[in-house]
Amino acid sequence: MTVISIDPDPRPVPVAGSPGGSIFRAALGAEFERLHPELRRRFGFSSADGIACLGTGRMEQVERGARLAAPFLRVAARRNILFPEHGRDVPFTIANYAYRDGYGRETVTFVRTFQFVRPRRFDATMVASPRAGTVVDYLGTHQHLAVDLRLGVSKRGGLVVSSAAQRVSGWVGAPVLPELLAGRAELHEWFDEAEGRFRIRVRVVNPVLGLVAGYRGWFRAEYPRVGAEGVPGHVRPVRESFRR
Template sequence: MTVTLFDPPAPVADFRAGSIFRAALGAEFERLHPELQRRFGFSTADGIACIGTGRMERIERGRGVVAPFLRLGTRRNILFPEHGRDVPFTIANYAYRDGFGRETVTFVRTFQFVRPRRFDATMVAAPGRPGTIVDYLGTHQHLAVDLRLGVTEQGGLVISSGAQRVSSLVGAPLLPAAVTGRADLHEWFDEREGRFRIRVRVTNPVVGLVLGYQGWFTAEYPRVGPEGVPSHVRPVRESFRL
């Protein structure tokens, strides 16, 4: 069951737009490879999901000092301490309206280690901030991260994280850079192999690499039936704080 941190304010029109990625990128969205346009171009109105299945060819983590923090993150499905090669992987993207009426997309990544690990996020548009999406991390949306989007010359999608806030606290205070991780993602479509490829690195200005992974997946677009979005991909708690 999903709960909210506090009563939502009056609905905002921008929160009810179609694809949040199309809205963030504007005309740049059309430069994405057609397969990425399909993958990131749907919204609640389309009644579909995107389910990716593949393998992460390499998953690495930083120095031992980061391991305790990564283990702590597993309690809320935010990062994990394991590393390895050729790890089975799935990603579940569902579009739905959250408790505040915002168009929302799930990014539930599952890494099939001996003990499966999840890295959960839910994304919403950032009204008044073109090119930006807000990424709520974990099962309880404790952290809200600004994401800046761009398109490569080859039609790939690049995402870089910016300001990070503790959305579970009043005022959503900013976290200092020294205790946060900067995430850089590049996703593109490999036409020769007929599949998506992804590369992610999370770094910290003090310790360097925190976590990184790269690999591939193929995607299916199942219909979302009358039962709606599965409860296991939705957060336990929602926050309105951006």
């Protein structure tokens, strides 16, 4: 049995996202229709649809940047936020489930597993944002960091994501992290019609350290039904936070 704790908040919590609506469709608006049909399928479902998107593939390259970033990555790995390993041709899976969290927010899991000798996970849960063109990304098992993600669509119908403001979630009045402490992420995911699979490229950089981490590769997706048992406990965070 998985127990999920919720940070107490004495104020009424608004429910983000319309019932049954995809958070990505809501964020992109009319731009959502410019996505490749396979990306519209992948990012167009919600908790009302009773399906998941499970991807299996390989990361052709997993990068680790400056040595100075290694201590941070080792600590972050304890909470499934990045990791210090690197390599080539690494088996990879991603699990996307949509559900309503303890605050009533429409939520999508992004649980990425990299099969090194010691498997590593990079976990996130994304929720709708009141800011047009963005979603809020909570990182790790305990949602310690809340990151605004700006969404866009590339010329080939891919999804382009860039990180903006970052906060330590759960702190009342938590300030935006200074630029020198933040890791700026850039993601591009698109569908390769010739190979019949999704391709993805991610880089995380810091203004002082330069490259912190990155990966690029491919995966194929399937869309199983979510049964009466609901969303598996192992893909949900241990603690849920409400960004203040």
